[in-house]
Amino acid sequence: MEMAAGRDFQAAAKKAGAKGIKLYGSLCEGQQLMNVSGQGHFKEIFGGQLGNWIQEELFIATGLVDLFLMDLNCSVPTLKDYADKYGTKLISTDPVVRFTGVDALDFNPEKADEQAERILNMALDRFKVRKADTKRLINIPGSSGSTECIAGYTTETVLTMFGNNINTYIDEMKKGNIKGAVAVAGCTNVRHDQGGKSIQQLTLELIKRDIMVIGAGCASSTHQNLCMSTKDMAKKAGEKLRSVCEKYDVPPIVSYGSCTDVGKILDTVAALAWTIGCDTSQLPVAASVPEYMEQKAIADIFTALAYGLLTHVSPAPMSSGSPLITRYLTEDMVNVTGGRMLLQDDPVRAADIIEAHIMAKRKIIKFDV
Ligand code: SF4
Known part of the structure; x- marks a missing residue:
């Protein structure tokens, strides 16, 4: 989140033709992101929690997700098919999740900054490819798809x-x-x-x-x-x-x-x-x-x-x-x-x-x- 919220990557995203970079959460990782999303500049880049694990394919089917990180076995086996159809790049960040044809970048806390940079650059590259594809499929749910919530209790x-x-x-x-x-x-x-x-x-x-x-x-x-x-x-x-x-x-x-x-x-x-x-x-x-x-x-x-x-x-x-x-x-x-x-x-x-x-x-x- 910190790296994505930084000026360098936000400027690079704008140069590539985007309004900026937004991060969305899903499943339990999303709940963790939401727990810290109220702090400082995270507020601007956290787009919200997308939902539970059964909804994963629906997020990708919007055609608006450039990169989808997976670190858990709650990632459904059909994700790769959806990712290919809708132009999303999948990356596994943990050996517990391995898909044929999906790149792995196993998280290493000592190299967190370097890995975040690589991941964000991959997302920008994927955005450029997706934007240039005039036949890309986009399905944006109506405004009723978004709800308010309070989270992050201890x-x-x-x-x-x-x-x-x-x-x-x-x-x-x-x-x-x-x-x-x-x-x-x-x-x-x-x-x-x-x-x-x-x-x-x-x-x-x-x-x-x-x-x-x-x-x-x-x-x-x-x-x-x-x-x-x-x-x-x-x-x-x-x-x-x-x-x-x-x-x-x-x-x-x-x-x-x-x-x-x-x-x-x-x-x-x-x-x-x-x-x-x-x-x-x-x-x-x-x-x-x-x-x-x-x-x-x-x-x-x-x-x-x-x-x-x-x-x-x-x-x-x-x-x-x-x-x-x-x-x-x-x-x-x-x-x-x-x-x-x-x-x-x-x-x-x-x-x-x-x-x-x-x-x-x-x-x-x-x-x-
Ligand atoms: S489906 Fe996976 S992410 Fe969701 S609550 Fe169960 S273990 Fe956690």
Whole structure:
């Protein structure tokens, strides 16, 4: 971002006939870019987050993307076909992603500046070729394709919203104005419905029941695409949560970033447990990966389980062939870490079970019920 925002590259882009260079994010990398996009000159060059992993081909099909960097296996195998058709150059920046006919430039932090320069020069070259092609295909979505969102939350920023005092947040929890909190994170998939549908339904169900939602990963992209990462969503929350959101000017759904930002989410969980003086497994909180698809989501799921959280997963991961493992994850594990896996494909039913779990935990730590 820094190199692209610099005067040299912006001037080179203008000389080549462009208005400048814009960077767009997609998937979890995009969430990370968005987390820092409010700083300084990044504001001018960050064009926004394009969406979740299922939408990758659509970005390229606009015909407006000169260069597409991939560092994750969430890059779909058909990308090369789209890239060739619409004039986009693909580059893999990590050995985990390799496509036939796609150049690799594996990221090396010690050579970050040199690599950024090479990548930006390649983008400029591709722009010139694309611009000179009079038959190029361009599909620009209507203005309804863009939505507003707030992103980049951390334990610290959430606390700032509550007057920089974690006890303010805990008091609202004690009174039942915030019944609990659930991390809705991870991927999108089309296993049961349109990608993002279960994330949308579960999130709406939770906030309606005065349960705050922390988003991360492609689940956050879904929230952002659907205009759910805004303060205005307080109108869709239950009466109590709505009043808290309006009092402190906070949204009921806060985005923490990428799927690998689960560490930041658990930092908030630990801060709550430490201040209340209970174990993380006793908190009225839970985690959900309502449209699990990829192994990073598996890492998130097991981290949440190790933290003692009820962890909703849909569809069932590829462990269901073993009754022993399934029983351990869904029943016996609670005796080890305090966490257990909830397998439930219906988002409303999942919200029922999560709410019942939260109410039971509230009783244990003697919050008003
Ligand atoms: S791991 Fe899941 S949430 Fe993260 S980028 Fe891939 S699809 Fe999205």
